Amino acid sequence: MNIAIPPVAEAPAEAANSSSRPAVLRSVICDSARRICINVFGDRLKAVVLAGSLARDEATFARSARKYIGLGDAEFMVVLMKGLTLPKAASLRALREQIEEDLLRQGILCKIELSAVPPDYFRRLPPHIFSYELKHCGRVIWGDEDVLRAIPGISATDLSREDAARLLCNRLVELLECAPELFNGRDSISAKLHYKLVKLYLDMATSFLAYLGCYAPTYRERAQILTRLAIQRAGTARDPVEIVPFAKLVADCTHWKLAQHEECEAWPDVSWREAVQCAHSLWRWELIDLTGSPESITDDELFRAWKRSQSRKANLRGWARVFRLCGWRRGCRQWMRWLRLSWETGPRFGVYVAAFELLFHASSLPSGTLNHTEAGLDICDLRRLLPVAGQREGKSESNGAHALAAAIVSNYQEFLTGTRT
Numbered sequence: 001m002n003i004a005i006p007p008v009a010e011a012p013a014e015a016a017n018s019s020s021r022p023a024v025l026r027s028v029i030c031d032s033a034r035r036i037c038i039n040v041f042g043d044r045l046k047a048v049v050l051a052g053s054l055a056r057d058e059a060t061f062a063r064s065a066r067k068y069i070g071l072g073d074a075e076f077m078v079v080l081m082k083g084l085t086l087p088k089a090a091s092l093r094a095l096r097e098q099i100e101e102d103l104l105r106q107g108i109l110c111k112i113e114l115s116a117v118p119p120d121y122f123r124r125l126p127p128h129i130f131s132y133e134l135k136h137c138g139r140v141i142w143g144d145e146d147v148l149r150a151i152p153g154i155s156a157t158d159l160s161r162e163d164a165a166r167l168l169c170n171r172l173v174e175l176l177e178c179a180p181e182l183f184n185g186r187d188s189i190s191a192k193l194h195y196k197l198v199k200l201y202l203d204m205a206t207s208f209l210a211y212l213g214c215y216a217p218t219y220r221e222r223a224q225i226l227t228r229l230a231i232q233r234a235g236t237a238r239d240p241v242e243i244v245p246f247a248k249l250v251a252d253c254t255h256w257k258l259a260q261h262e263e264c265e266a267w268p269d270v271s272w273r274e275a276v277q278c279a280h281s282l283w284r285w286e287l288i289d290l291t292g293s294p295e296s297i298t299d300d301e302l303f304r305a306w307k308r309s310q311s312r313k314a315n316l317r318g319w320a321r322v323f324r325l326c327g328w329r330r331g332c333r334q335w336m337r338w339l340r341l342s343w344e345t346g347p348r349f350g351v352y353v354a355a356f357e358l359l360f361h362a363s364s365l366p367s368g369t370l371n372h373t374e375a376g377l378d379i380c381d382l383r384r385l386l387p388v389a390g391q392r393e394g395k396s397e398s399n400g401a402h403a404l405a406a407a408i409v410s411n412y413q414e415f416l417t418g419t420r421t
Helices: 021-044 088-103 119-124 129-137 160-180 192-214 219-233 243-258 272-291 299-307 312-329 335-342 347-364 381-382 399-418
Strands: 047-050 062-065 067-080 108-117 137-142
Touching: 021 047, 021 062, 021 088, 021 108, 021 137, 067 119, 067 192, 088 108, 108 119, 108 129, 119 399, 129 160, 160 192, 160 272, 160 347, 160 399, 192 219, 192 243, 192 272, 219 243, 272 299, 272 347, 299 347, 312 335, 312 347, 312 399, 347 381, 347 399, 381 399
Parallel strands: 067 108
Antiparallel strands: 047 067, 047 137, 062 067
16 A cells, blocks of 8 residues: 655554554554643643544554554544533644644654534433444543543434434545546556445445444444344345345455555455445435335435435524534625525535435446546536535536535535534
């Protein structure tokens, strides 16, 4: 795996032993985040919480030259004292970059995800996959050890099926970060796209198991449960995918995800087109059940049925967040369009529709190539579904499928990540 990164100091020597590497790297990353957060927030800080795969001991690191590269994110939550105003996005971004730079000096290239929450945040968490994982696997790395105990007790059968479907949707949208590769018709793919496909398969399993009420909080447990289900259900259940080969591929991806990687190590044998088609089948299966729709329903009709099931209040909250993030100057030209869209859907579903129209169509093309002249899609109409369309009329190069993919990713990252609206 050849990844170009800036020169940094040699990686922690004690991480050279592959069996101890994940724990050592987690310790270094947590120490950096803890030290910098304490320095910035001081006595305003109640706790610092580690979430995600790093908390579950399932983070993946690659070795490149003398450096370690985190293939996923390290997720931290800063819990502030009661009654304090939460820091703005720009302040959190600066803090995140400070932690990343500190780690880079120590020989670790790792993307940091950082959010700030009030102390009552945890008791208000809904029955979502994130809440379940945080309660069972989250770690308080500094401060009040009791903050995570406030999370309501949630069983696997309590988990929201709507949330399971959204998790699958999010992973599909994130594939478009690699749109130039997806649409160039070539068979070879980069390490970045390979990793996204591995994560897509892992979270297809997550979504499927959560939907069945069989969810578990770690990749290992989920792969084992899916393997057992494949034996039990093979040929007897109307599953959205061929469950035996699907379980085998998820097991391969799980094994790769949890291994310790060196340069040029073999990846699981995955195809982006087959992955998207598999996710498409699972998406239809879940949405048909969620909306009570007939199996003969088209994708367009299925999306409309899903949008109708969303509350008007949630849609308005989503658009209010878009307006707040855009500000008056940037949003004043858009607000009439936002008002019209708010009667039909929230910003999340506009992003989903545009992304899936593009991905599902591209995966069905024999050659895999896609551009604005041959896509068979109305690129302009899809752009208008996005919170910020970013279209420049008369500039054909900015109105093609690749530019649409970039606009979808930009809208997703700015307006949807870190929110349930």
